[in-house]
Amino acid sequence: MSQQLPDPQNQQSINSVNNGSDYVGGDKTTVSNIQNSEVVAIGRGAIAAKGNVTIYKGEAYPRLNYRIEILELVKFYTQTFVGRRAEIPQLIEFSAQKSPGYLLVEAVAGFGKSALMYQLLHLHETGSWKSHLKPYLLYFFIRQQGNRNTPVSFLQALNSQLLEILNLSGGVPNELSVLRNQFSELWSQALLLANREQPLLLLVDGLDEMAVGGDVTIADLLPSLTFYTHVIVTSRPNPEPLQLVSLEHSLKKAHILRLQKFDQSDIKALLQKYTNSVEIVANLSLRILEITKGEPLFARFVCQDVAAKGEPALSQLEKNPPADVEAYFQEQLKQLASVSDEEGEIAWNILGLLVVTLGGITIEEMAEVLKENKRKVRKAIDLIQRFLLGDSQVTLMHLQLRKVLTEEFSHRDQVENRQKLLDFCAYWQKHHSRYALAYYAQHLVEA
Template sequence: MLMEALLGWLATKVLDRALDALAERPGIQQVRRLLTGDPARAALLRAMRQAYAELEERYPRLASDAFHETFFRQEEVVAELARVLSRRPGEAPEPERLAELARAQYRPGYEPPWEELLPAAGLFLRRFREAAEEEIELQPLFDSRALERLHEIAALVRTAYPRVPYREEVGALMDFYTERFVGREEAIEAVTAFTAQEEGGYLLIEAGPGMGKTALVAQLVHRYERGTWRPGGVADHPPLLYAFLRQERGWHTPAPFLAALDSQLLDALGIPGGIPTDVEALGRLFAALWNEAAARARPDRPLTLLVDGLDEMIPDERNRTVAHFLPDRLPPHVHVVVTSRPQPKAFDWVPAYHPLKKARVHRLARFGPQEVRALLAQAGDAVPRDEAFVQRLVDLTRGEPLFLRFLCQDVADWGREAEARLDALPPLEGVEDYFREQLRLLGERAEGEDIRHILGMLVVARGGMTADELADALGMPKMRALDALEPIRRFLLGEERMELMHLEFRRLVEREWFTQRERRDYRERLLSYCARWREHESDYALEHYAAHLFEAGRYGELHGLIDKEWMELKRRRTGSHRSFAADVDLAFRAAEEGGIKGLPRLVQCALLSATLGSLATQVPPEVLGVMARLGQARRALDYARLMVDLKRKAEALRLIGLALWEQGQADEAAAALDEA
């Protein structure tokens, strides 16, 4: 066991090293005066004693053989421990580095296994950090870090763009999955009990495809919004953050994930301003905002994050996944709930020291007769069904919730013919076989070829499309498009903007109805439609044309698109330069891939990005007042909160507040005027 004298020496060295690292920061001299006395060193000594005691208890052999006196007297080790106290927002000490220093003490061939060293190093660092943050004598140091976090947040939002209206973006998905929802009380209770515990951590909801993972998360959000489910079970309305990862919408990479959470965190913390567009800045902002929200968590205001669909994430162009940004700092009353299929394993996406590795696991059960009866009732089945019939539905579907959702609707539509119609069904092994049979029946309809074209276009689309957009892109009369859409509505998300409702259905349609060449042809037709954006100015083309060009490798056309006309149209339609800035980012990446030939484009994109950063904050206050009077107060507030000049910002908020007052929106007017 380490002697008390060594721990005292180590505490002094670490504190001095941490203060030296902070020497350049504002206010550090005052912090230094507060921390140079014996109480601060005694507090740090207590934190180290607790961390080492837990290390010794969990890894007794490594504590004596690797993490001993010689190890802790290394300057590199002192530096790593000092980083616990001096790290900047988003920066954390690295267990890998500590483990490497421990392994370096051994002769080659005699090192302990890496899978033991790394968790031990991670445990010591994490426990040291948690214990230090609990010491009241060290609070001046952590207060200075909190101040720096807020400064960094302010710097990041200063040249940002309006935050993402994420609830609107997931509206169609939420509607689809909350329209028909039954059962799952045991899963909801598991989440509630988990978020009620003091200890922070991860809960993994695990189930196969079609078992209701997304439906569960959507239902939790829905109940939270209605006030019938609260994280932790508390009476107050604590912060709930959520993100749906979906391949169909391109929401499965870090950028959209971080944009959604940064936007929600700014709202939850009451911080004005917007968010950046590049992943690096989004990640820094998320780290700063998450740390701030986590620091505010308490028993009656726990912080909960729901992330649906970890199995759908893919690496971005720099090989980063959503898992790279999952929080690894979970103090008391801070919880993360994630959903994933059993394969790939959610644990495999994070390093050995990440708290997701220790997540509790709740596996969703299959549905039984009780849930089937509830689904039949929701589908409007008017025929009394005996127990044998209900059990037949359970057996036929093997209790798969997604399969049952569709089959129960069929039964309700069939009425008294349901028994005979079930007898006529071919053998179905699961929901995929059900989808395959439905596609066969759709293909046999009179409008089968039109249905095929509609599905082909939706398979290659990056987001929802309206009936007008589909008809125009396919060169099809609108009434024919509407006739073809009617029999497939049940498989689509959204009323106006439609997209395929489930990844399994999308994959089956793509695999069994279209060859690779046919999918390429539909992409070309969609690109040709988007290229006529001046003619139709469709929302789909404005949102996705640049991304389609990038994916097709048509970089010359992409760079030609990025001009003033395109920028002004997007600004006029969306209310900000955020969407155009995302297109500039794509053009930037295309120019980077062009090597030396892309250098002129690279410079052009860099200048555009810098210019956009200032344009976002240069709207005259009077314009925002007029915008609010025209019924666009939300857009006006987004612009106002991006302003750097406080005098202009206050004037803009005052004018918006007066406009809201004139429109009878007293609460919103009061909030804007208070902010001014």
């Protein structure tokens, strides 16, 4: 049963459903008690109440469960989150202000912008938001992989979340123009919900990864604000994020928070995530800080090395210290490539496959694609587990790692691996692969 959108100023009415006679139209679509409004059919399975919100119902309009889509990412980033003791209170305080506005979190790659946004989401969901003013929260993490960086993916995720916040039925369309209209309607109603006790906060991570070249970008869709509404955007400094929007856009006037390098206390906290050794934490944290220069992603991997192998691992790195995390990745991959046994070869092939996958893929699916024994694939993954993200479905853990790996595999290697994925996806009816169902169409477009 569909609903007329109640008075957004009245939260109680937002959560109520009117009962009464139904108007049926489109594809099994109903609307109840549209009073003093003209009901208009809008395409297959969609209806609209003039002056309210268009409700899209039927199989053609699924609602995206975006929180499930990013489940593995949230788990990965929050398990080992450390630091940002000053930044988190600043962001929470910003979200509670009456004056609306944008805040830009800016840092180079590997400094923890995404980790910070996932941590805010985690704090909100676990009741750890350090303010009595807990906002309505919307979020989107822009990713090049899997084309999760397009205006359509952005609006489908946000519109689905807005439907939840407004307690409305129905789903979301696929066409950009219709999605924009839906977002305009839903965002307007969400703005009316925002108040002193419960502001409205939108998190948009990774503006530097958004797709460009089309008529519309995600930056063009960043919304206008009213009292008690705020948007936090993260980006690398290049491309210059404030140049991605028009002169009159509110992002131009954004407050800017630049993330700094880790200090020794952050390194100690990171070490404590990986080891219970008080001696290692006390005696080696300063040396780790010196070799990594406090770069968070670099420090994370060196702390893992030291926790697993002790002081000798750090001494070895100090003999020929990598310039940055990319140089560290290159050295680690060189060591893996030198492993001549079967497991090493399979591990290398897995990394080559993950360079061209469009999203998370299971061990069983990888075994099918590579035509390897599943047990051997599982054992090979143990060699490269620290470079991967996810449990049931895995992907590469960071864009910088993907960049380094892309340079390690030739164009021919990548073409061959894409063809293997395409051949595997073609038999989706046989194996019912989740990966094939999610990405087969995109692989066909890219072929």
